[in-house]
């Protein structure tokens with residue numbers, strides 16, 4: 001068995017104690033995914049597993065054997081950035097950039113959830129299609145903290161790209 | 169983290185066999201146990217991964233739902249039947265943790281997550297009877313704003329942190345268990361224990377017991393239910409107070425009602441006293457407040473949490489007002 005990271009099959013760590021986060025950063029030399037709190041509280045380590053956003057710091061790498069993992073390094077198409085990456089630059093969606101890989105992976109996962117109809121705690125009618133208002137995006141992105149306070153830029157970048165596609 | 173063996177059983181029988189070994193623990197999404205293992209608050213010698221066992225949400229003959237323990241929190245909250253017949257459950261799940269954590273967390277793991285008492289987590293610096301029986305409890309005389317006011321003992325005042333469980337308590341869920349003692353079911357309300365003088369035991373489960381499924385019986389007025397959570401920030405924080413409720417009106421009287429509180433007790437707190445006070449009576453702000461007062465009559469408040477009975481009363485009035493008249497009372 002193996003993990004599939006950004007399309008490439010890689011071996012899981014020999015020691016089951018290794019988190020997916022540490023395996024990505026130290027075992028596979030993919031340092032784009034960041035370690036903030038290492039206890040589930042900040043979202044900096046967010047990656048996509050089969051399209052779903054998860055926290056790699058609370059994930060044991062061995063548990064993800066056979067799953068498709070996408071990190072920030074896997075989003076660009078060769079030299080062409082993912083539209084959300086470009087939007088983060090255009091909308092000043094970061095300052096120091098530490099939370100950015102997690103924010104971007106999280107937003108892509110969020111858009112997929114909204115498209116599928118997953119409600120949030122703010123959703124009034126639980127049976128209606130999801131409209132990603134600014135407030136809905138704030139709530140759905142609350143698992144990603146930004147110590148620099150770039151949230152307004154982050155939300156603008158999301159609204160200009162992946163959130164706009166949900167409404168369409 | 170103490171070394172451990174990782175095993176991924178392919179079926180229930182294999183999982184039970186592995187889980188029965190001394191020192192083994194089951195692994196759901198890992199969002200609680202991995203953290204506890206890093207802090208050495210859990211030191212299993214083997215983790216038996218039950219997160220990939222077949223997990224479905226199936227309608228039962230009577231119109232209820234059978235939910236496999238490995239179903240992820242997000243999958244349960246987004247299920248069409250949960251959204252339409254048990255909105256209180258969808259809303260409780262969505263009020264908890266973050267989207268990333270809900271995508272990882274399983275139903276079984278959520279039910280068995282441990283307290284968030286800061287003294288419990290502070291193994292280096294604090295005394296805690298839940299972590300180390302007989303050591304004493306620093307929360308009783310310490311910073312206890314987040315702690316419990318009902319069902320506590322001198323040994324422990326920690327709360328059960330789950331939002332989902334508050335809805336399960338209100339819905340009279342049934343827990344399906346398998347393990348060394350065989351298959352059995354129990355009412356959800358019997359699963360978690362009050363601390364008494366044994367606060368290290370959160371539940372009545374025996375070693376090796378696996379939660380296989382959670383069953384929701386049909387609830388005629390389940391569609392008229394909701395969940396409200398009050399916390400220190402608007403999102404991604406544990407509850408100070410939460411209320412799960414379902415109401416059925418009979419003319420201008422309350423025909424039937426289900427209420428459970430979170431954030432107030434060492435277990436999800438089913439409010440049978442408040443329910444009895446309300447059944448057959450008027451749906452007025454005064455009746456809601458009186459019911460809350462009856463439920464919290466025996467509350468033992470601590471230095472920093474005397475606001476909890478008051479906040480619980482206001483939150484209950486807001487929830488029942490919204491369900492009965494469309495407006496918070």
Ligand SMILES: Cc1cc2nc3c(=O)[nH]c(=O)nc-3n(C[C@H](O)[C@H](O)[C@H](O)COP(=O)(O)OP(=O)(O)OC[C@H]3O[C@@H](n4cnc5c(N)ncnc54)[C@H](O)[C@@H]3O)c2cc1C
Pocket residue numbers: 039040041193194195196197198199200201202218237238263264265266269272273274275276277278279280281329330331332377378379380404405406407
């Ligand atoms: C930063 C943060 C914020 C959070 N905020 C909230 C919140 O606001 N509200 C809330 O409700 N929760 C919150 N949580 C907690 C979260 O909901 C739990 O961590 C999660 O539900 C646990 O599920 P899991 O599958 O990951 O459990 P695991 O960590 O895998 O397991 C937890 C426990 O259950 C046992 N177990 C797992 N499955 C079974 C089974 N089938 N049978 C028997 N035993 C089993 C394990 O052995 C372990 O003891 C938060 C967590 C974090 C990290």
Ligand code: FES
Pocket residue numbers: 034035036037038039040041042043044045046055056057058
């Ligand atoms: S590093 Fe994973 S949530 Fe902070």
Ligand code: FES
Pocket residue numbers: 093094095096097098099100145146147148149150
């Ligand atoms: S840009 Fe610095 S933490 Fe978000």
